[in-house]
Amino acid sequence: MRAADRLVARTFRSGGPWLGVLLTTAIGGALLQLALPYVMGRTVDSLVAGGAGVDGWLLACTAVVAGVVACESLGIWATGATSAQASAWLRRSLLRHVLGTGPAMTRRLPEGDLVTRLGMNTEEVGRAPEALITTAALLLPTAGSLVALALIDVWLPFTLLAGLVLITLVLRAFLRDTTTLSAGYQKTQGDLASRLLDALGGARTIAAAGTADAEARRVLEPLPVLREHGMGLWRANARAGVQAGLAIPLLEVAVLAVGGLRLASGDLSVGELYAAARYVVLGAGFSAALGHVGRLARARAAAGRVAELLAGTPVEHGERPLPAGPGTLEFRGVSIGLDGKPVLDGLDLVLPGGTATAVVGRSGTGKSLLAALAGRLVDPERGTVLLDGVPLRDLPRDELRQAIGFAFERPTLMGGALDEATLEDAIALGLPTRDPEVVHAAAASARADTFIRQLPDGYATRLQDAPMSGGEKQRIGLARAFAQGRRLLVLDDATSSLDTVTEYQVGEALTGRLRGRTRLIVAHRVGTAARADRVVWLEDGRIRAYERHSVLWADPGYRAVFQDGLDTGCLEAG
Ligand SMILES: Nc1ncnc2c1ncn2[C@@H]1O[C@H](COP(=O)(O)OP(=O)(O)OP(=O)(O)O)[C@@H](O)[C@H]1O
Numbered sequence: 001m002r003a004a005d006r007l008v009a010r011t012f013r014s015g016g017p018w019l020g021v022l023l024t025t026a027i028g029g030a031l032l033q034l035a036l037p038y039v040m041g042r043t044v045d046s047l048v049a050g051g052a053g054v055d056g057w058l059l060a061c062t063a064v065v066a067g068v069v070a071c072e073s074l075g076i077w078a079t080g081a082t083s084a085q086a087s088a089w090l091r092r093s094l095l096r097h098v099l100g101t102g103p104a105m106t107r108r109l110p111e112g113d114l115v116t117r118l119g120m121n122t123e124e125v126g127r128a129p130e131a132l133i134t135t136a137a138l139l140l141p142t143a144g145s146l147v148a149l150a151l152i153d154v155w156l157p158f159t160l161l162a163g164l165v166l167i168t169l170v171l172r173a174f175l176r177d178t179t180t181l182s183a184g185y186q187k188t189q190g191d192l193a194s195r196l197l198d199a200l201g202g203a204r205t206i207a208a209a210g211t212a213d214a215e216a217r218r219v220l221e222p223l224p225v226l227r228e229h230g231m232g233l234w235r236a237n238a239r240a241g242v243q244a245g246l247a248i249p250l251l252e253v254a255v256l257a258v259g260g261l262r263l264a265s266g267d268l269s270v271g272e273l274y275a276a277a278r279y280v281v282l283g284a285g286f287s288a289a290l291g292h293v294g295r296l297a298r299a300r301a302a303a304g305r306v307a308e309l310l311a312g313t314p315v316e317h318g319e320r321p322l323p324a325g326p327g328t329l330e331f332r333g334v335s336i337g338l339d340g341k342p343v344l345d346g347l348d349l350v351l352p353g354g355t356a357t358a359v360v361g362r363s364g365t366g367k368s369l370l371a372a373l374a375g376r377l378v379d380p381e382r383g384t385v386l387l388d389g390v391p392l393r394d395l396p397r398d399e400l401r402q403a404i405g406f407a408f409e410r411p412t413l414m415g416g417a418l419d420e421a422t423l424e425d426a427i428a429l430g431l432p433t434r435d436p437e438v439v440h441a442a443a444a445s446a447r448a449d450t451f452i453r454q455l456p457d458g459y460a461t462r463l464q465d466a467p468m469s470g471g472e473k474q475r476i477g478l479a480r481a482f483a484q485g486r487r488l489l490v491l492d493d494a495t496s497s498l499d500t501v502t503e504y505q506v507g508e509a510l511t512g513r514l515r516g517r518t519r520l521i522v523a524h525r526v527g528t529a530a531r532a533d534r535v536v537w538l539e540d541g542r543i544r545a546y547e548r549h550s551v552l553w554a555d556p557g558y559r560a561v562f563q564d565g566l567d568t569g570c571l572e573a574g
Helices: 002-013 017-048 054-101 103-108 111-126 128-152 156-201 203-209 212-219 223-264 270-311 367-374 397-403 423-428 436-445 449-453 470-484 500-511 526-531 556-561 568-573
Strands: 329-338 341-351 356-361 382-387 404-407 488-492 518-522 534-539 542-547
Touching (some): 002 111, 054 103, 054 111, 103 111, 111 128, 111 156, 128 270, 156 212, 203 212, 356 367, 367 534, 397 404, 404 470, 423 470, 436 470, 470 488, 470 500
Parallel strands (some): 356 534
Antiparallel strands (some): 534 542
8 A cells, every 4th residue: 555655645745726725724624613612612601600791702703603614615615626636637647657658558457447547546546635634634623622621621631532542443444444445346347347348349249249238247247246345335434433423422421421520519610511512522523534534545545556557667768869870670689578478589680771671470470569669669678679770768759759650450540639630630640740741642652642632621521520441541540650750660460451452552652652761561461571672581489581572482381471361362473
C-alpha cells in the first residue's frame, strides 16, 4: 500500500486553490461547532440567572449557527471542485503515461481493465483529498471538546477519552477491511470491463457464430465475485456503524453520570452540565468520520491499482540530433524475448540507406517484432538499433517520429476530435506542419488519392462519413506513413488487404518515387519480396539469410515460407 499512499499524497497536493477553500471551511466550521455549546451554555446560564445579558448571547448563538451553515454550504461546493480538480490532474498524467508507454501497456494489461483504472478508479482517487480533509477536520472538535471538558471539570475529559480510543480502533479496522474489500471489488470491475470489451471487439464473430447468449454468460461470469465483495463492504460498513453508533449514547450516559455527581456536589452549574453533554456529543462526532474513512479506503484501493499503471518505466527519449544521412538502419546484437524465451536472438544487420528490404519468415518468427524494433515501438532487451549511426534511444521523440513512418495491417484512423476528423487530418496525423501538397502526394503514392477525390468532400470528408473497406483504410494508413517518415518507412504487412493490382501499384511507388527513403517491408507475398533490393529471411529468432530474392528462391526452404496461403500463380511470379 506504500505506492498507493504516496499517490494519494500526490493527488492531495494537486487539489488546487479549492483545496485551500475546503481546508478553511472545514477548520472554520469545526471551530464554530466547537464554540456553539459554549455559547449555548452561557445563554442557558444567563437565562437561569434571570436574563441579564441574554440578548448578547442569543445574538452570538445566531452568528455561530449562521457561520456553521455558511461553512457547510461552501464546503460542499469546495468538495466537488477539489475532487474534480484532483481527478482531472491524475487522469491527465496517467493518460500521458499510458499513451507514452505505447503498446507495452496494452500487452501488460487488458484494455477493459485499463479503461476502468483510467476512468472509475482515477475518479475514486480524486476523492481522497476531500476525504482526508473532512476526516482531519473532525479531529478538531474532538480535540477541542477534550480541552473544553477539561476546563469545565477535570474528570470529564477522561470519560470522553476512553470512548475515543474505542472509536479509533473501530475506524482503523474499518479502514483496513474496506481497503482490502474495495481492492477486490475494483479488480472484479476491471475483469468485467475487459470481458465486455473483448466481446464488443468480437461482436461480428459472436453474431456470425450465434453465440450471443453464451458470450453474455462469459462476460458476466465474475458477477458472483463482485456481489461477494459488495456484500463484504456492506457488512463492514454496518458492523463499524453499529459499533461507532453505540459509543455515542454510552459516552453521553457516562459523562452525564459523572457530571451529575459533580453537579450534586456543587462543583458544576446546570449550564456547565448542559455544555458538557453537548461537548461529549461533539467529541464523539468523530465517529461520523466513518463515511469519510470509507471513501478514503476506496480511494486507497483505487490508488493501488492506478499506481500499478505508473509503475512501468515510461519511454525516455534522448537529445542527440539526427545527423544528415541516407537512412541507414542498423541492428547491433539485438535480442528480445517473451517470458524468458528469446523471440529474436543476437540480430546483427545493416540496411543501407535508401534500400528496400523485405522481411519474410513463417508465421510467428518475429517479423512484426523486428519492424517494431526498427522504429522504436519496442526497445530491445539487449543490443542497439541505430539510424544513421545514432541509437534510436538517443533521439528526441519528435525527430525520431518525423524520421520514421509506420504503416500497419489494420491502421486506426484518427486525427483530432472524433466526430470532426477528416481524411486529410488522418493522413497528416503526426506532421509538425500541415502541407496539403505533402498529404496529396503521399495519398497518390498509396493509391488513395483517386478514391478520396471521388468522395463528396474529397480530402475534407469526415472519417465518420466515409465508411471504408479494409483495403481503403490500409491505403490511408500507408499515406500517413509516407507523409511522415522522411528517412525510413516501416510497412508491417500494410498491403495485405490490397487487391493484386493496387498492391503492385503501391509496390511500384515504393521502389519508384519513395526510393530516396530506406524501406523495411514485412512481406507475405512473393511479389513484394521480389521487388525489394534484399530480403531478410527470419527463422527461429535468427537471420537465416540476407540476400536478393532471386538468389534465395533456389532454396526450397525459402520457397516454403510463401506456401502458406499463396496460390501457385503468385509462386510463379517469384
Ligand atoms: N514486445 C514484445 N516483446 C517480446 N515478444 C513479443 C513482443 N511483441 C510480440 N512478441 C512475440 O513475438 C513473437 C512473434 O510475433 P510477431 O508478431 O513478430 O510474428 P510475425 O512473424 O510477424 O507473425 P505473423 O506472420 O503471423 O504476423 C510472438 O510470440 C509474440 O508474442
